Amino acid sequence: MRYRKPFAVALLAISSLLLATGCRDSRSIPMADGRPQITIMVGGLEKVIYLPAMLAQQLGAFEANDLDVKLLGEQSGASAETALLTGDVQAVVGFYDHTIDLQAKDQCLQTVVQFADVPGEVELVSTADADAIRTPADFRGRKLGxxxxxxxxxxxxxxxxxxxxxxxxxxxxxxxxxxxxxxAGMNHDGIDAGMTTDPTVAKMVQSGDARILTDMRNEEGTRAALGGLYPASSLYMKCDTVAAHPEIVQKLANAFVRTLRWIDTHTPEEIAATMPSQYAGSDPALYVRSIRDSIGMFNGDGLMKPEGAQNVLRILGRYSRNVAPVRDRIDLAATYTNQFVEQAHKAPAQ
Known part of the structure; x- marks a missing residue:
């Protein structure tokens, strides 16, 4: 009898928690005036590797597909995936490899549009250390960003x-x-080398503060560095959200396929002019250069290449602390789907 009150209090607390977090159920997509309200977290809105997210908004691709989309910036893909898992956002524009890493932790994420077959990343080395760091074999004893x-x-x-x-x-x-x-980390001796993307790459190379050690902005450089393709920038969502709302996922796929096609048929200058003016800052020419140097990474069709997915699993299976112990039980087919993109290609342009 003496435990009845504490039990009742605990039950009430649990019930209150469920009610409070129910609105953050990732399977539930808010609606307003009949339009889905989608929040997408992007692992760096200003990064060229994630340019299709803001470009889709600038082109009106979301609105054309009857979607209200809010884009949030987050510099770390790891933080973005946390927001997705907690239900704070409905989708993430980030790297495909997170879907494999999370499956190793018994979480199901699925890429529904694949923007790029290569990472778009560059390993920069500080100019002061460039003579001593010529290959990754020279990373020993170094601080890597x-x-x-x-x-x-x-x-x-x-x-x-x-x-x-x-x-x-x-x-x-x-x-x-x-x-x-x-x-700041590279210029103040916080790191000797580090991995980053445009426009940071263009800024540091132009200033003379850094040199390119490994360039994974194109297929040739990626295959040389990683032994194959490495699909990276993508739109991914929780598997239960995809299963519960295929019609909304299709609209997102339509918007991004339209955007990738647009990128494929326009110049870096035209793309830069379509982006928000603050992205170019005080040096529009440098921003155009950063787009030109990276724009070849986008695949133009949104499709995942199975070869690339297999290579990502191979690499994570060797070097990821989470994936390596369970690599043989990773269900690669559950980490991505091409069905929405394939349907987007069949439909009239939106």
């Missing part, structure tokens, strides 16, 4: 070093974020 631990840049850094025969104990991974924090 990554967006955050557990991010895609972290996976790729371990892969580059691992294929050179190094383990994580041979070097130090340092969280430096992206953009100005990455630049």
């Amino acid at each position: 990554v967006t955050s631990l557990g991010s895609s840049t972290d996976f790729l850094t371990q892969a580059l070093a691992g294929q050179a025969g190094l383990s994580t104990s041979d070097y130090t991974r340092v969280k430096v974020g992206a953009g100005q924090t990455f630049i």
Whole structure:
């Protein structure tokens, strides 16, 4: 009898928690005036590798598909996936490899549009250290910048070093974020080398503060560095959301396929002019250069190539602490689907 009150209090607390978090159920997509309200977290809105997200909004592709979409910026893909898992957002524009990493943790995420077959990442080395760091084999004893631990840049850094025969104990991974924090880390001896994207790459190379060590903005460089394709920028969602709302997922796929086609048929100058003016900042020519240097990474069709997915699993199976112990039970087919993109190609342009 004496436990009845504490039990009742606990039950009430649990019930209140369920009610409070019910609105964040990832399977439930808010509606307003009959239009889905979608929040997409992007692993760096200003990064060229994720340009299709803001470009889709600028082109009116979401509105044309009867969607109200809010884009949120987050510099780390690892943080973005957390927001997705907690139901704070309905989708993420980030790297495909997170779907495999999360499956290893018994979470189901699925890429529904694949933007790129290569990472679009560059390993930069500080000009001061460029003579001593000529290949990933020279990473021993060095401080290497990554967006955050557990991010895609972290996976790729371990892969580059691992294929050179190094383990994580041979070097130090340092969280430096992206953009100005990455630049500050390299310019103030916080890191000796690091992985980042355009427009940061263009800024540091133009200033003379860094040199390119490994370039994965194109297929040739990616195959040389990683032994094959490495599908990266994508739109991914929780599997139960995809299953519960296929009609909304289709509308998102329609919007992004339209955007990828547009990229494929327009110049870097035209793309830069369509993006928000603040993205170019005080140096529009540098922004155009950053787009030109990276734009070849986008595949133009939104489809996942099975060869690429297999290579991502191979690399994570060797270098990811989460995936390596369970790589043989990863269900790769559950990590992506081409069905919505294929349907988008059949439908009239939206």
